[in-house]
Amino acid sequence: MADSQVLRILFVEDVPEDLELAKRKIKSSGIDFEPFLAETEDDFLKGLYEFKPEIIVSDYMLPEFDGMRALELALTYNSNIPFIILTGSMNEEIAVEAMKAGATDYILKERISRLPFAIKEALDVKEALAEKKKAIDDLESMSEIVQQSPFSVISTNLEGTITSWNKGAERIFGYTNKETLGNNVSLLYHADDTDVLQNDVIEPLLAKGYNQIQTRLLRKGGELFIGSLSLWLVKDGVGNPVGMVGYTYDITKEVEAENELRIKDQAIESGIDGIVLVDLNGNLTYANRAAYKMLGYTNKDEVIGKSVKKFVVSEEDGEWILNELKEHAFKSEFNALRKDGSEFPVRLSASRIRDSVGNIISYMGSLVDITEKKEAEEALETSEKMYRLLAENTLDCIWSMSMDLVFTYSNYAIHDILGYLPEEWVGSNLRNHCDEENFMKMMEYVHIGMQNAPSSEGILFQVEMLNKEGNSVPIEIMGKIIFDENGTPVSIQGTSRDITKRVEAEKALKESEERLELALMVSEHGFWVWDLDQDEFYFNPKSYIMLGYEDDEFPMSIDAWGKLMHPDDRKLVIPEIIESVDNGKPFSFEIRMATKSGDWIWVLAKGNTFNLKSGKHWAIGTLVDITESKKTEEQMLLARIAAEEANRCKNELLANMNHELRTPLNSIIGFSEVLIDGGLGQVNDEQEKYLRLMNNEGHRLLSLINHVLDLSKIESDGITLNFSKFDPVLVAESVMESTEMLAKKKNIRTSMSTDRNIGTITADVDKFREILYNLIENALKFTPEEGNIIVVMNMRDEEIEVSVQDTGIGIAEKDRERIFDAFVQVDGSNTRRYGGAGLGLVLVREYLKMHNGCIRVESELDKGSKFIFKIPVYPIRKEKSVYKNPVRRGICRSKPQRHSQAPKP
Structure with a gap:
């Protein structure tokens, strides 16, 4: 095709972007053309007959039309018009079908850069075909053309034996005419490609008479190259195939350039840094994945065509960037703007793209998200401030010195440790701050650090240094020698702390350990x-x-x-x-x-x-x-076993008492009462006197037995309380009536005073009656004739308080607690004088304890006694342990002692 010719190209395409890309590729290759677009069959027919295209570039599949139908119509109109299929979805089977149907070439859209070459090739083929037709008319002229063609033109018979070899073939393959004629064409391709050429070249050629393919070919020296191979089937006058003619040209550079471009495109697209292209108006024309993802977008179409100003926080920054681009390449950091409006820092490296004559045609920018870098810088700055603050406020002295032992830095802690200000310390020599012994000790550690250089760790040791007043101070030092990249020592750095308290503590600990050791020894x-x-x-x-x-x-x-x-x-x-x-x-x-x-x-x-x-x-x-204590424990165990045996014997005795003593006593009491009442005849005064004595002693003995049995039951947990509601005043009046005879016999005045607020209580009424009876009986027993006894009953919160006060013989202070022990009376003579076994008060205490109550006594010798007991209005059911008292269970805490006043008659 002549350079000045305007090529008429009929495009069959429905995607504007693909059409535009194809036109740009063709134009960029230097082909001057006039396009005509057809999207439907009607448009295509109009283009064929009115536009009269010189070449057709058609997509394979359109919504209302397809490439195969277009090919059919084109062949019908003019079979010499080159027909190139440009598609993004063609596979090998479809490609073979298209080529068999008469297509000149097929190109995948992903390899659209080949389109200009294919057009040139198709036009060249067209021209070659025209030349071939002309050569038929003028064989000699045609032969010369073939010989001088820049392409390799080779003819073979059907067996592949080379029959002609032009100059272009010599130039491309390196063989002379003599070296190839009569040899098989297999010397021009790699042995590994034999099956591929047979399947992809020869068979399609035999089927349709023409074929074109890109394949590996072999030069004379064994060098492989990529060639574009076009083949025609040569037929005789009657249409029988007799040989093949093919022409080839080297497209290695074009393929390598295409591959290199593809690799660069993929590298840019998949790069970590964002890459953008900007036109001269400041609008984005390209953005790789990293760029649009960095800006918060999901695909590049969202950013293409938008101004760079949209992606910066400040409009002034956008203007500045565009102005700088016009002047020179530059690097800058600024805040970019994401799709969601959030800001982030980026580093921009911008450059300008020029055409072949030096004109600026575009701008390119590389974007790096430096959020982490900025955060790291801020963290570093914060860390440096923190460490500076720490160094100035730590209790440890942080210091550095030159290799000639002159201090070059110290924080303020040196003042607290040795009394020097930092400015006094810096510039002084280590030798001036310690005696000779400690200085030599430190020099030994410096020597050790030098020997272990340069990867040595810090050395920890203790020395004594002199403070500003010249006194020795124990110091702990962690020091390290600092080396440069060449392994040369440049300074000594470290920390020091005052360990005076630690040394004193260690000394005290050692003394303590010695004392402990001595203590353990003895x-x-x-x-x-x-x-x-x-x-x-x-x-x-x-x-x-x-x-x-x-x-x-x-x-x-x-x-x-x-x-x-x-x-x-x-x-x-x-x-x-x-x-x-x-x-x-x-x-x-x-x-x-x-x-x-x-x-x-x-x-x-x-x-x-x-x-x-x-x-x-x-x-x-x-x-x-504990051998001795174990022996004692064993003896106590034996004693306990003996006590338990004695208790068992006691229980047997009590059981016998219950039967063997009560039975005859009941008979004695019963028959004596019959005799007194005259049931067996009248008795005289003396007989009645002895009978009554017998009856009273029987009652006394029966009461003793009952008390002993009740006390035994209490000790063995054999008594339970029967709670019921009752009026305590009525019970008290009943007890007063039952003791009235005894009171009258001794001419003792009895009375009772009660609180109006007293109501019913819940307790065991029989035990309550026995408590009152025993206390009143006890008062009557120890109160002389003409005495007084008063019973007072009051409410105290949730308790009822009852007191029985008499004008009897009284109780000494030392005996007030003993009277609640079994079989105890304060004076042995009282037993003979007043009678009784000392069990009544014991039962009173135990019954009160069972009710969670208590009793106490106020008394003075020869003036009388006052027994006060308390009992809850409502029962408190608890475990037996509730009756434990550190002093005496069931005994109320004593109030301040007051002298009892004799009750008024």
């Missing part, structure tokens, strides 16, 4: 320490002496000591000790251990686990010889 108990981290044991000398051994006579280990335990104890105790230590719980065991002499002694082993401040874990405990 201790009567065995003492042991178990280092749980090192699994090491220590036993003090007493631990050995206790078992009859000398110090260190056997190993200090739990196994060795375990073997001294009684086998029955060892299998139970050892696992529990280990478990207690593992769980950090205290333990205490009584075990038998063998002495050196073979005897068994009882040992109390106690221990607990401790987590020391130093981080160590110790178990510490004692060993105490």
